[in-house]
């Protein structure tokens with residue numbers, strides 16, 4: 001029996017089957033029985049600098065010894081909060097950005113959505129209410145994020161819609177966006193998307209997608225929001241996915257890689273245009289979280305950004321991209337793998353739709369078999385059944401081979417056992 005209700009879990013299956021991990025080093029994690037696993041997903045896409053970084057632990061401990069946290073509502077702040085805001089503004093592809101800090105990615109999306117609505121009200125355009133989002137997208141689990149997400153299974157069963165004025169467009173179809181903007185622009189507040197769709201199955205954009213979306217947003221005065229919760233802080237080989245795919249958003253939501261998960265933190269980078277009515281005294285954004293700008297979390301972020309920079313880990317992610325892509329491409333030779341995808345240190349093996357229809361338990365069985373072989377992957381179920389591959393940036397080429405060999409063995413073994421190819 002466990003008293004812990006796991007997120008995203010079928011709790012009829014978990015009791016008695018928990019894997020309890022208590023130590024990590026680089027790309028490796030260890031469970032309480034001493035078993036070692038290669039963390040092929042960097043936990044939930046966040047551990048960019050790898051596990052076991054004593055330097056981040058020391059920074060957090062030092063900050064906690066001085067002052068663990070203090071409210072940042074109103075006039076108060078802490079030194080690491082202000083330092084982090086400066087640092088993020090400097091890194092940001094948005095010129096002259098300011099930062100609103102949150103406790104994670106869902107809060108960042110909620111903050112962005114509320115700020116968008118508040119902004120259009122503040123500039124006397126309250127009719128601009130619709131937020132446009134993509135099929136297959138994932139934007140966290142608060143009410144707005146649940147509604148914005150483009151994975152039906154996550155938003156069904158709540159008697160929704162949870163929030164109104166959300167419109168979904170097909171994942172890659174800029175023509176559908178152009179038509180919608182043409183018809184409805186005066187009511188459209190913003191377009192929100194992940195530079196590379198993550199939880200929906202690791203789906204990179206089609207060629208030219210983001211510059212065209214940016215052009216349409218500018219032409220119709222629609223705000224552009226990049227959800228960089230996964231792609232931020234080096235995952236695509238650039239600091240932000242927007243830089244990699246050639247566009248400049250008005251708002252960037254981030255979380256995960258900003259601390260590599262060493263402490264919970266997220267936020268939104270905000271362009272001057274959107275800040276203006278609020279910073280010029282025309283309106284107030286009555287919004288914030290108890291732990292917005294939490295001192296110890298900001299100290300973790302600063303130490304994490306130091307490591308990323310000093311060790312050149314974002315450039316390393318770019319260098320490893322072709323190596324990872326080539327090795328992962330080999331998985332497509334296996335009987336139940338239809339295709340593979342890769343962008344930066346994000347990759348996926350896509351299981352055959354036919355095989356999954358015939359045997360819906362196939363994806364879980366492959367994931368479980370990979371764990372048994374010491375490789376932690378996650379099965380993503382967007383429109384596809386996909387094996388997630390998003391290791392820490394410190395992975396070496398030989399660890400990439402080891403990781404993908406383990407996944408290949410798991411796929412081969414399970415597909416043979418279940419009578420495929």
Ligand SMILES: Cc1ncc(COP(=O)(O)O)c(C=O)c1O
Pocket residue numbers: 044104105106107109138139140141194198199227228229230255256266
């Ligand atoms: C693109 C994207 N946005 C938002 C979120 C939500 O972040 P969090 O789980 O930190 O609330 C996630 C989490 O996976 C994500 O991948």
